[in-house]
Amino acid sequence: MALILNNVTKQFGSFTAVNQLTLEVPEKEMFGFLGANGAGKTTTFRMILGLIDQTGGTITWNGRPINYSTTPEIGYLPEERGLYPKMKVSDQIVYLARLRGMKKQEILKELDRWLERFKVPEYRNKKIEELSKGNQQKIQFIAAVIHKPKLLILDEPFSGLDPVNVELLKEAVKNIKESGSTIVFSSHRMEHVEELCEHLCIMHKGAPVVHGDLKTIKRSFGKKNISIHADFELDFLKGIQGIPRLTFTTEGVRLQVESEAVAKEVFNQVASKGFVRKFELEDPSLHDIFIEKVGASYE
């Protein structure tokens, strides 16, 4: 039941939006898509769903191509939030969920459960246009997941939400994964991908620059971070080879080292100078990896 993209390319005229993308999303896993604006994430999702045709390559789910309108086991939260402003929440959800093969009674039961869970039971009979943008997004999320899809594609599910609602949706996404769905989502927030995904892909100008499982990606990156708090000047660290980044903080320094050998050298030198209050070696963050692969311009 894996989702497999093989050598997928999309051209709009002479412009290549997605360039020979090959990846596998394992069944029942959560897969994160990162990339700057215009990197090709939404285009990839639309191709996966069969909403647009790829110029080249193949995409299969469970061995077959997906057609979003005729494959009920798929759920999709599009980037453009498109609910009907004049329609009541319950009518909207009933309409959309019936398209995904559910019966009205079951839809209303599930809708109540979701509205309770998102702490907005009073929205059932409100018109979409009466809801704030963030709350409309929660309704659209419900529309994407109410039929318990086996493959769920979420385009920027957490954008535009306040921190409380981000947590509510994150918890919901985690539960959906635990119940056995395969989930692919895009985000500009690296900490979300880091928290939720075992596998990920960083897209840059239509091509994957990093792809695989998070632990392996971090291990193979090689570089690590060190945080040091000490009661003496740490300026001398600038003279050590193999430190691509060194930032002074109020209590000491944060630095990036090229290898564990450099970390040992830093440790030895710091320890010989006096009392060290903190010396911590940390794995690189996804943020560090992204900045190196895609460039600081992203921020």
Ligand SMILES: Nc1ncnc2c1ncn2[C@@H]1O[C@H](COP(=O)(O)OP(=O)(O)OP(=O)(O)O)[C@@H](O)[C@H]1O
């Ligand atoms: N229908 C289209 N016609 C022409 N160019 C398009 C079309 N759709 C997308 N593109 C171009 O393809 C590129 C990739 O767009 P896409 O929306 O996939 O990026 P994205 O990674 O989802 O970006 P964002 O983070 O801003 O949502 C962009 O340069 C975009 O302008």
